Amino acid sequence: MRLSSLTDYAVVLLTAAARHCGGVARLNATMLAEETGVPLPTAQKLVSRLSAAGLIDSVRGTGGGFRLSRPPSAITIADVVEAVEGPIVMTACVDAGDHDCNLSGNCRVKPHWNAVNEAVRGALAGVTLAQLAVQPGTQAASSETPTRVLA
Amino acid sequence: MRLSSLTDYAVVLLTAAARHCGGVARLNATMLAEETGVPLPTAQKLVSRLSAAGLIDSVRGTGGGFRLSRPPSAITIADVVEAVEGPIVMTACVDAGDHDCNLSGNCRVKPHWNAVNEAVRGALAGVTLAQLAVQPGTQAASSETPTRVLA
DNA sequence: TCAAATCGGATCAGATCGTTCCGATTGGCA
């Protein structure tokens, strides 16, 4: 019941990127790695995955870099988790194939897992990058409306 | 973002135990393993952990076994997760020590993780064994009141 | 007192995660 550290780093990187949203047009992995303290190779790997998932638009070559593909208020932690770790599924039952569950035949718990899954996913989808990007103690100054899960 | 399969098995075992709540006084690992399809060694290991966590009361020796220490409606999925996997912490930041985070110095995301953590934990704590124990399709007959997270 | 049955802890293989490195691609510059 813990996010992978790669996901943790991804959130830190994207939050930093969200803060630079109005600044330079393009960011690069080296710059964000230095600013956040995330190891450069790891940052590069994350840029790959986030780009593949469509959360950032990346441009290769000299002067290239990346930028958020959507405004920070439209990117949730659930999006980041799915981009880095894959689909949010609590158990093998919920997975599309739901094959390799050796007790799927008479498993009576299975029908309930979907609801649990959606509950957890909803909790993660209720937090946006815009909320994370605000400075600690200055949340009142944010133009974003906090969701109930953060209350 | 996935529960360990041990946790999955633990929920299946405890749900089966909850169904036998009004039946025989003591259950044993062998019996539940056969009934649910969980491998016996794994079931034994889970009994150990669940007993150590106080979710079940176990008695050793001939004729021994275990039973739920609380009514099924008072045991939530969050309890099971914590018993098998340890405390529910999304990131290293939330952990008590919060040491080995090499960017804790100027990490601006850290203050927000606690809220996310509680949101997820709340989602898991809103589902009880009593809800999982009901037969699929007969939820209306359950005496338990469904929680909002399942709505 | 003996024996059977059960829980409890220790051991080992397997898989996943995290890190690191190298190649492919692109744009700028002479």
Added chain:
DNA sequence: TGCCAATCGGAACGATCTGATCCGATTTGA
């Protein structure tokens, strides 16, 4: 027009953790 530098993209390696199996400790009943 050709070369070079900078960046993303994918592949390989090592470490850590999980999950399954086995054997010993403990207790009750005959």
